[in-house]
Amino acid sequence: MSYNYLPLDRKTLHFQQIKNLLDFDQHVSITFDAHERILQCREYLDNKMASGNELLYGINTGFGYLQSVQINDDQVEQLQYNLLVSHACGLGEEVPLDIVKLMLMLKIKSLSYGHSGVHIETVKRLMEMYNNGVFPVIYTQGSLGASGDLAPLSHLSLPLIGLGEVWFNGQKRKSAEVLSELGWEPIKLHSKEGLALINGTQFMSAYGMYCLKKSEQLINMANLIAAMSIDAFDCSPEPFNHHIHAVRSHKGQVETAATIRSFLLGSSISSQAKKQVQDPYSFRCIPQVHGATIDTFDHVLNVFLKEINSVTDNPNIFPEDDLVLSGGNFHGQPLALALDFLSIAMSELANISERRTYQLISGQRNLPLFLVKNPGLHSGFMIPQYTSAGIVSENKQLCTPSSVDSISSSNNQEDHVSMGANGATKCLRVVNNVEKVLAIELLSAAQALDFRRPMQSSPVVEQLYQQLRAVVDFNEEDRVLHDDMIKAIDVVSNYSFVSR
Structure with missing residues (x-):
């Protein structure tokens, strides 16, 4: 059996499968069970339409406020075509390719349950697009996060x-050219298909899963970089003692303290006697702050795993119960709230990271001012902290919740919307900013650690130090630090170790 593809059906899709899909460039395929359920649902819908004149939303009616306008049988195909072209009103930047891949996969996943009424040929074409690397150009602006990501x-x-x-x-090309090159005829959409395709939360869900994947890496790196900073600033290991966390047993806090202890195991710097009684909060309270972010991450992950294993178009079709039901599973409120929460939690990793950077360059603990041998002639690490502070401030502005807003649309038929799509795109901006701030802390901590030589940190910390020093040398005198920062961002993004 080949494992180079992701099977899609009504079975639960797990976080590790999402990560594998992107990391190992897997293909996708619906299973035999999904194939049969799609066929049965479509057959039921065709029979339903042939048996009477019942108005079925979006199947033989208009959309949104035009829900009561009946569409003649000979216009049903045109209705679905019109739906796609009229709703393709995106603007802004292009959605990153990895997120487009997730959107496409998640749409196939949602259709695989057999509650959407699409033809099997439509689902097959979506799979062919994914597996042949034909990825649609999609734009970040245009969704209210409630009628689906229309x-x-x-x-x-x-x-x-x-x-x-x-x-x-x-290459970015016209779809018609690529279809012709591949020998594919354009699909002729039948009743309900256009609506099944554009109703759903796959834009928000894809952004959320991508942000969660990246956040997991950054949480791990925040702990590891913080461990380097702890030794670089010659901090006491006492705040990480397990007794402290046993009496305030938030899961993330306990986990973070244990992680820091393991990262510092074998450090000669950590084990030497300390002169100070206590360290600043940005070091002493790492378990409490990082841990709260971990707890939030776990909550948000649970919300998104529930969502990507759901049917979110409208109406929903239940052949076994002879029901076609209109509802609101496309409303993104659960995702909107979770995305705002994740943005806030991740921004706090950057917030406390910048404070550690500030302490490292402050000239305390036998470290030179701005971490340079001749401060005054050289500015050293003065300005990277400015950059970090500016990014942290930007994150604070981005963390104003999107989910508290709503604007009525479709002539007040759609009178409450989640704005989760805006929450999704700015969550990614926040996460990308966290990566930059952590990279600046990594540069600063490694520079400070060099001033502790010949004493050594732990093997785990020294391994990260060596990987950074393979691409960024010790800063003897002023140089263009932008280049160092870019290299450090790459280390933070791609550093490999056992996940928490």
């Missing part, structure tokens, strides 16, 4: 009908 998912679906643009073999 505009982004419309752009996702345009290539099915030969419209829009795609990335293919590293």
Whole structure:
């Protein structure tokens, strides 16, 4: 059996599978069970439409405020076509390719349950697009996060009908050209298919899963870099003693303290006698602050795992119960709240990281001012802290919740929206900013650690130090630090160790 593909059906999709899909460039495929459920649902819907004149939302009616306008049988195909082209109103930057991949996979996953009424050929084409590297050009702006991610998912679906643009073999091209090159005919959408494609939360969900994947790496790196800073600032190990955390037993706090203890095991710096009684909060309270972020991460992950294993289009079809039900599973409120929460929690990792950087350059604990041998002639690490502070301030502004806002749309038919899509895009901005701030702390901590020589930190910390020093030398005198910062960001992003 080959493991180079991700099977999609009604079975639970796990976080590790999401990570593997991106890390190992896997293909996707629906299972036999999903194939049969899709066929049965479509057959039921066709029979339902042939048997009477019942109004079924989005199947033989208009959309949104036009829900009561009946569409003739001979116009049903045109209705679905019109839905895609009229709703493809995205603007802004292009969605990153990895997130487009997740959107496409998650749309297939949602359709695989057999509650959406699509033709199997439509699902097969979505799989062919994914597996042949035909990835739609999608834009970050346009979704209110409540009627489903209408505009982004419309752009996702345009290539099915030969419209829009795609990335293919590293080039952005017209979909029609790529379809012709691959010998694919545009899909003719049938009743309900357009609505099934563009109703759903796959834009928010894909952003959320991508942010969670990146956040997991940054949480691990925040702990490891903090351990380096602890030794670089010659801090006491006492605040990480397990007795302290046993009497305030928040899971993330206990876990973080244990992680820091393990990271500092074998450090000669950590084990030497300390002159100070207590260290600043940014060092002493690492378990409490980082731990709270971990607890938030776990909560948000649970919300998103529930979401990606759900059916989120409308209406939902239940062949076994002879029901076609209109509801609101496309409303992104659970995701909107979770994305705002994740943004806030991750921003705090950067907030406390910048404070450690500030302490390291302050000239205390037998470290030179700004971590340079001749301060005055050289500015040393003065300005990286400025950059870090500016980024931290930007994150504070970005962390104003999107989910507290709502703007009525569709002539007040859609009168409460989640704004989760805005929460999703700015969550990624926050997470990317955290990565930069941690990289600046890493540069500063490594520089400070050099002033502790010949004493050594722990083997775990020294391994990170060596990986950074393989690309960034000790700073003897002023140079363009932008280049060092970019290299440090790469180390933070790609450093490999056993996940927590």
